[in-house]
Amino acid sequence: MKTKYDFDQIIDRKNTNSVKIDSLQQVFGSDELLSLWVADMDFLSPIEITEALKKRVEHGIFGYVKSDEGYYNSIINWLKKKHNWSVKKDTVTFLPGVVKGIAFAIDVFTDVQDKIIIQPPVYPPFKNITEGLDREIINNPLIFENGQYRMDFDNLREIAKRDCKMLILCNPHNPAGRVWTKEELSELAEICFDNQILVVSDEIHSDLALFNYKHVPFATVSAKAAQNNLTLMAPSKTFNIAGIVSSFAVVENDELRKKYFNYLNARHLGKGNIFAYLATQYAYEYGEDWLDQVLDYIQQNIDYVDNYLQQNIPQIKAIIPEASFLIWLDCRELNLSQKDLENLFIQKAKLALNSGTMFGVEGKGFMRLNVGCPQSTLHKALDNLKKAVNL
Ligand SMILES: Cc1ncc(COP(=O)(O)O)c(C=O)c1O
Incomplete structure (x- = not known):
């Protein structure tokens, strides 16, 4: 019989070293906030993963492990079934994290001072790791028009001429929530291929497409895309197992793969820990039913937030995400500086959200809300926010 999950259940995450919960004081200056920032969910993972891990823990010996056919087959079957991608x-x-995988790609395929394109507002580590590795960021900001984001291909064509070496794509996009279409990805692929710009596609949110949107893996849109690409994925966002640290890359081009895999092998970076392979395999083999249920719940949460804002705080608009559990809130009609906007959320409403400017200057006037939580948490958060706005 299928397990019916109860995502309304409130689970205390305090004192688990959770970044989302146990760093509130350090990051926001108070422990007494509702935590709606870091992108993990406040839900129990699929029971099959937990049971498999428990069994492994009970065995009591934690020696070296290897990846086996079961691990690879679970990934191959998942990509075929979910994304119609045969790899x-x-x-x-294996990769020890998607962000690390991007950093490794920067190391392998670019040199210090090389130019790397990102499309802000975007997940902050894209900029941080690039600059941390002494590469130059070239921004191709997304265009926000009629309440929706799109890529600026005209600008991309211009900056592509400036000897850029890499573009880091966020597909689907965090925080804009876009599931890029085949047409959009094909155009991007064409421009990048023609200008010898390697596309590193971060597809960590790919399994979380909502409202009948369908994720398109970048590598599947054209031969130019497949041959000029590294795709990085993980079961971490999908099944709420980010702390287990298990990701993977798919590289179809022989030459790129040889270089990337050699780099990983030489440094023993392509090996997972005892829980990583196991959790990945169980997630992909047994987690689909949980995923369907959690996506349903997330959609309800998004609808709830959208309706609440329209009825009670119309100055704040939810950009409805096409994927994942993060809502980009357009707060510009409040006419506040970013500092005052942050104060409104933190000091007055007692809410911890990611400030829009973390994602680039393009995020000014925005906040990012994580709705991967019981709906009662959102009720409380929005009531607090309504009171704070009307103070
Ligand atoms: C777009 C994107 N990439 C990567 C990550 C983190 O990946 P990892 O924990 O595997 O480094 C996140 C987490 O929020 C994300 O949103």
Whole structure:
């Protein structure tokens, strides 16, 4: 019989070293906030993953482990079933995290001072790791028009001429919530291929497409895309297992793969820990039913937030995400400086959200809300926010 999950259940995450919960004091200056920032969910993971891990823990010996056929097959079958993407085993490697995987790609395929394109507002580590590795960021900001984001291909064509070496794509996009279409990805692929700009596609949110949107893996849109790409994925966002640290890359081009895999192998970076392979395999083999239920719940949460804002705080608008559990809130009609906007959320409403400017200057006037939580948490958060706005 299928398990019916209860996502309304409130689970205390305090004192678990959770970044989202146990860093509130350090980051926001108070422990007494509702935590709606870091992108993990306040839900229990699929029971099959927990049971498999428990069994492994009970065995009591935690020696070295290897990846086996079961691990690779679970990934291959998942990509085929979920994204209609046929990949071969030898094109897949374990990665100890998607962000690290991007950093490794920067190391392998670019040199210090090289130019790397990102499309803000975007997940902050894209900029941080690039600059941390002494590469130059070239921004191709997304265009926000009629309540929706799109890529600026005219600008991309211009900056592509400036000897850029790499573009880091966020597909689907965090925080804009876009599930890029085949047409959009094909155009991007064409421009990048023609200008010898390697596309590193971060597809960590790919399994979380909502409202009948369908994720399109970048590598599947054209031959130019497949041959000029590294795709990084993980079961971490999908099944709420980010702390287990298990991601993977798919690299179809032989030459790129050889370089990337050699780099990983030489440094022993392509090996997972005892829980990583196991959790990944169980997630992909047994987690689909949980995923369907959690996506349903997230959609309800998004609808709830959208309706509440329209009826009670119309100055704040929810950009409805096409994927994932993060809502980008357009707060510009409040006419506050970013500092005052942050104060409104933190000091007055007692809410911890990511400030829009973390994602680039393009995020000014925005806040990012994590709705991967029981709906009662959102009720409380929005009531607090309504009171704070009307103070
Ligand atoms: C777009 C994107 N990439 C990567 C990550 C983190 O990936 P990892 O924990 O595997 O480094 C996140 C987490 O929020 C994300 O939103």
